[in-house]
Amino acid sequence: MASTTRYCPSCLSHTSPNTLLRRAQGPTPFINQQIRTAAQSQNAQKYKRKDQPASQKRKKQRTTFLEPDMREAIQFPLVDAMRYLRAAEVGRPPTSSKYEIHLRLKTLKNGPVVRNRMRLPHPVKTDLRICVIAPPDSAAAKAATAAGASIVGEESVFDAVKEGRIDFDRCICHQDSLPKLAKAGVARILGPRQLMPSAKTGTVVKDVGASVREMVGASEYRERLGVVRMAIGQLGFTPEEVQRNIRAFIEGIKRDIAGLSDRISKDIHEVVLSSTNGPGLSLNGEMRGAASVPTRDVSTV
Template sequence: MALPSRYCPSCLASIRSTTTSSTNFALRSPAIFRFQSPFQQHQQKRNANQSANALKYRRKDQPASQKKKKARTTYLQPDLKKAIQFSLVDAMRYLKAAEVGRQPTSSKYELHIRLRTPKNGAVVRNRMQLPHPIKTDLRICVICPPESKEAKAALAAGASVVGEESVFEAVKDGRTDFDRCICHTDSLPKLAKSGVARILGPRGLMPSAKTNTVVKDVTATVRELVGASEYRERLGVVRMGVGQLGFTPEEMQRNVRAFVERVRKDIAGLSDRISKDVHEVVLSSTNGPGLSLNGEFRGEGSVSSSDLSVVN
């Protein structure tokens, strides 16, 4: 059958090539044509944008050195096998050399007891009276009726301020001229209503039964505070002054031994709640470094005790 004259073979060949090229173009690129629905056009654009954003903001794996590590539950402890440790006499010798030219009463020895302990839990906190107390000008306030026999006994024991309303008014006026404050149990209701807790609390002076500063026998407490020293565990270390620069090595040995034994007793009292143990004992002075002690009183080649007993 002959084709009409208007369909010449050359025209048919051109139509065939055009159709084939259009089909290949449609297969190669996801072009959006006008006859497609608006939903299909929006979906194609959205998929293209998501693919571009995924390539742009693709997360890279962090190296092992930069990955977040788990938080430690205990404090770091130095390896004592690699540490330089001293006997008590040698440590006192080097610390006295760091305090040359200072008055024996102006510088003090301080003992640091490092504990093996978890970060969270109960802490060691107490006060004690050393065999050789450090002379301090501790000002003690006793809240009790001013005309009572407890007030007179507290003043005789060494209290600086005694009273109730007069003490409350002085605190409200900003005059807290004392370092410790204890309260008689009968005066506790007046103390609670006075409104001085917001002033004494932030300064650590508010009496409470938890800190053994609300007592019946204020006289015995005042006598204990006058010659006693307080200590508290902070960041796994218990610190307290154990002597003045003029103390002899024998006096320092008694104080150090008493303090370490007292801390061990406090640890034993917390054994049912938390696991603690003494790891290291360090002796320092007001202006000197901290020297780790090896537990010995005198080492080989140490100076005699009489040489360290001479006042600078």
């Protein structure tokens, strides 16, 4: 449609052609831009995205594991904890259930872990099958056999492992047999089972006889997610025997912590006693309470 705007002839003589063209085209581009911006602002206000609730906002990651407040925890003397755990094991064979200790540590998530092996004053398991990798006719092999090793050899052990016949619970390697062990290709089989000998875990030794004697009745432990767990006694142990084992275990953990770097902060936060099929009960460090039963009542199977 043609424009209906009319201009005076005298005004046209004083008006430039560009001005006439802009008047004919309508509003200037600047005004058009202002109109579009206002429309977009109204549209944005209409469909403005709501803020995420506080529960969905990304929280800062913790650098340490959770540490429960022990002032609010229900804790038990050792005799009472053993009494309740024995009640949870009623009807099960005594040899199939054991007491277990759990040490919760104050530690960093990405810090070094505690890992070692210990022989308790009252061993929990004395029927360990120990394998020694050493030349069959060497003096080390004879010493290992005399100390109680169930399997001794090199190539025969490697072939059995590759075939899936792992008839041992611990594995020790003599220093002279370490190159053959590395070339045997059994690390991918023994490694996931935590049976691969290494100098870091103290299972690559020179005196295999002494290591076997030390390992018989010893238990291994490793910190996982800030907690160290290990079997601490059989169901028929007396409270005195369990107490001695717990003290020895805690002292061993403290020595392991002291052996770490001084810049690493790690300490024991809580001691929990459980059984194979029972709950975990936090210990208060006492042997008996005011209402505890006599120790002889929890000393028989």
